Amino acid sequence: MSASTHVADSLPDPLSRERSHPSPDHHPSSTALRAERDHLAASRAALRGMREDVEALDISDVTANWVNAAVLEHQIELRIKALADLSGTPLFFGRLDYLQTPGTQETEGPEGERFYIGRRHVHDADGDPMVIDWRAPVSQPFYRASKKDPMDIALRRRFGYTGGDLTAFEDEHLSDPAEAARASKLLQHEIERPRVGPMRDIVATIQPEQDEIVRSGLSGTLCVQGGPGTGKTAVGLHRVAYLLYAHRERLARTGTLVIGPNRSFLHYIEQVLPALGELTVRQATVDDLVAHVEVRGTDDAAAALVKGDARMARVLRRAVYAHVSMPAEPVVVVRGSRRWRVPAYELEDIVRELLDRDIRYGAARDALPQRIAHAVLVQMERSGEAPDDRVQDAVARGSAVKAAVKAVWPQVDPAKLVLRLLSDADFLAVHAEGVLSAEEQKAILWARPARSVKSAKWSPADAVLIDEATDIVERTPSLGHVVLDEAQDLSPMQYRAVGRRCTTGSATVLGDLAQGTTPWATRSWPEALAHLGKPDAVIEELTAGFRVPTDVITYASRLLPHIAPGLTPVASVRENPGFFDLRRITDATEVVRACQELLHHEGSLGLIAADPRIPALTEALTEAGLTHLTPGDETTPETRLTLVPASLAKGLEYDYVVLDEPQAVVDAEPDERTGLRRLYVALTRAVSGLTVTHTAPLPPQLS
Structure with missing residues (x-):
């Protein structure tokens, strides 16, 4: 043009x-x-x-x-x-x-x-x-x-x-x-304008392919695969703003939600929607959604993989409905001088009919006393009486019916149920038979069974299991639209937790398969969308890079054949090739020197390093008199340097980045593939320039 x-x-x-x-x-x-x-x-x-x-x-x-x-x-x-x-x-x-x-x-x-x-x-x-x-x-x-x-x-x-x-x-x-x-x-x-502070909107720079996604209709779910710097997060947030404009009355009733990977990320993006005049959108992490218990524990990779597997939903469903037992005794209701008897076989028919309807456990339990009461009313009518709804309600609330319901269809506490599954090997074996192998069952059993829900050291994956069990008992309220960012890191059970928040609404799923850094990272979007409950979602791909400079994304893309074969590399559309420097150093003082050099430029600076390296770098920065922030606290323009653990770098961006010791980033992860993906994330956080410092040899995949 x-x-x-x-x-x-x-x-x-x-x-x-x-x-x-x-x-x-x-x-x-x-x-x-x-x-x-x-x-x-x-x-x-x-x-x-x-x-x-x-x-x-x-x-x-x-x-x-x-x-x-x-x-x-x-x-x-x-x-x-x-x-x-x-x-x-x-x-x-x-x-x-x-x-x-x-x-x-x-x-x-x-x-x-x-x-x-x-x-x-x-x-x-x-x-x-x-x-x-x-x-x-x-x-x-x-x-x-x-x-x-x-x-x-x-x-x-x-x-x-x-x-x-x-x-x-x-x-x-x-x-x-x-x-x-x-x-x-x-x-x-x-x-290319310098970034300082929280993420800003891109409303003045939305590109045609981004605009098509932003203005997509509310009825369908959309999945956006986008590499670093393609603007997928911004596109998702602007899509929320557009939907609130086009469907404000409907979404005012049903609600909207933005889900991010962690609190630092949410703090980073929290000003985008208010800048566009939208103040009512809730933001949360998946952990916030499933916070039924206090999380104080962690899982090893083997346990987390099994607990995050979608098969756990079958185990939980079996365990919940195992509480239902077929009636062995009739129900006898006394009304005045007469006694009305509902035989056990008729009660069994009622119970089986409720089970066949496949409704929530709690909803079926609530319906059971009314069904029993209705059977009594039928007998009353056959005998010539004319009972009304008030009589049926009175029978349903009677002690005989209540006792029968308690015996046949008892209440289930989701947290106590999960506690028993993880503590009782026999109970788990019964309900996981044919679903989980003996090794998988052993992996998720607690070495030290907890005595109560409050004393248990629940892990994040345990909380998701409780959320699943809660939904089996009682339906989770659904929102009108949910935006799920950094979705590639979710487990199948986490996808299910998000999906039940939009069963009657739609979703915008944002992610990059190459940036999956969890042991259960998403392998394909169709598989993930099936777990979300949106198998018919449209998948769009953004490949034009607006944030990461050409030289930086070209260097980082050397990792793609090893972490996401077949994925289209991002092509930077920026005229400025950016600043890229690879330095062999001897100690942390040279890392500090690299930061001091880049602080002479306008904009923000992120020093990204493997998590175990953070204490040593903190000490080196302090000795040099360089004040710095932690991720999520970038609201002070006077302090432009942020020390970022590699595990928290995803979704963040800085004008300049110093990446310390790439091989250490890889080694900090449980396996090489996950480590290389974490390194790919760290390499692609820069907007204007990247300096890579290292004492150890670089990973061979970067050669």
């Missing part, structure tokens, strides 16, 4: 804000830039007016009770926050001028119109739009129009900002065949 860039130097006196093209008497870039700055100022004033209108609302005579008043007050507070004019965040980043057909009269629709595209809708006092929300249909050509398909756009303008001030713009005349296509300089500048 053709592009011409205008940058502010000196500006003439204020000019009219008319929408006509600047006259030949004025310097075109200065005139147009001043007009755009005027529109920005007017838009900010309009946004301020919108916020003041909401703040001035009087609801004292609107609500009937204090509950409704509290709800309305909360909604107003959220609306005021959503209308905040964030400092340093451009109110609009683009402009679309639609084609005007010569000789036509003004008609409904965008023909001949001009729209400013921004993070939220802004209108003036008369209700006329000054900024159009990027999610609106009329904004779509900003992301998808091209010289090949202009989508009725005459001109697309991108704006450049410095510290919140509009300082440049770039025009693309999409409908002019005389202008050659070339890359957007402002787009490249925005992509």
